Amino acid sequence: MTSSKIRLEPFESADAARLCAWIDSPRLLLQWSGQTFRLPFDVEQMAAHLHKSQTSGGAHQILRARETASGRVFGHVELVAIDRLHGNCRIGRVLIGPPDKRGQGLGKQLMAELLRMGFLELGLHRMELEVYDFNRVAIRCYESLGFRREGVRRECVRLGDEFWNSIWMAVLRREWNGAHSAGAAHERRAE
Numbered sequence: 001m002t003s004s005k006i007r008l009e010p011f012e013s014a015d016a017a018r019l020c021a022w023i024d025s026p027r028l029l030l031q032w033s034g035q036t037f038r039l040p041f042d043v044e045q046m047a048a049h050l051h052k053s054q055t056s057g058g059a060h061q062i063l064r065a066r067e068t069a070s071g072r073v074f075g076h077v078e079l080v081a082i083d084r085l086h087g088n089c090r091i092g093r094v095l096i097g098p099p100d101k102r103g104q105g106l107g108k109q110l111m112a113e114l115l116r117m118g119f120l121e122l123g124l125h126r127m128e129l130e131v132y133d134f135n136r137v138a139i140r141c142y143e144s145l146g147f148r149r150e151g152v153r154r155e156c157v158r159l160g161d162e163f164w165n166s167i168w169m170a171v172l173r174r175e176w177n178g179a180h181s182a183g184a185a186h187e188r189r190a191e
């Protein structure tokens with residue numbers, strides 16, 4: 001699970017406290033994880049979530065992202081419901097942290113590496129995800145890597161008085177551009 005700039009590694013229980021510190025509001029918790037967790041998000045909930053993934057027979061992988069050069073952990077992502085028979089999986093809970101690290105290209109590098117891993121290492125045919133329709137940075141990130149919009153779930157979650165719409169997006173192996181590897185994305189940004 002390596003690229004030149006970043007690598008994805010199995011999430012461990014010792015990572016939970018860092019992850020919880022990155023989730024600093026109810027809005028971000030919902031934006032990041034949908035209906036998975038409840039407030040207050042804490043290490044105990046994450047430990048139960050990790051245990052579930054570890055007993056999923058490989059169908060659910062929780063990953064942390066690390067910068068190869070500095071060794072710093074900067075991200076979180078999950079592959080959910082990996083179905084090897086049909087060659088598909090869902091991507092969930094994409095997060096760059098802490099907050100001041102967002103908008104610097106790390107999300108795109110993380111996702112590029114995840115697609116490389118899914119298509120080349122796991123041999124998947126299709127990878128899909130759900131994103132709230134106001135999350136322009138995330139949508140831009142996914143579209144720039146080849147994801148297409150497939151449908152809308154209208155007003156599917158609630159935060160206070162607001163209902164949020166989500167968009168389903170997916171990318172097929174043949175639509176994925178391997179040139180968008182984490183290394184290539186980083187090099188383009190530096191030009």
Ligand SMILES: CC(C)(COP(=O)(O)OP(=O)(O)OC[C@H]1O[C@@H](n2cnc3c(N)ncnc32)[C@H](O)[C@@H]1OP(=O)(O)O)[C@@H](O)C(=O)NCCC(=O)NCCS
Pocket residue numbers: 031032093094095096097101102103104105106107108109130131132135136137138140141144
């Ligand atoms: C969504 C998220 C993972 C994206 O990662 P990121 O490191 O912030 O994004 P990047 O810097 O890689 O940018 C991705 C794209 O958005 C663009 N972008 C970045 N910040 C932007 C901004 N403030 N406004 C508009 N576009 C922006 C980038 O230019 C890039 O597009 P490009 O490939 O055309 O250049 C990250 O912002 C995050 O963790 N958000 C909070 C949790 C969340 O919403 N997760 C998604 C759940 S579906």
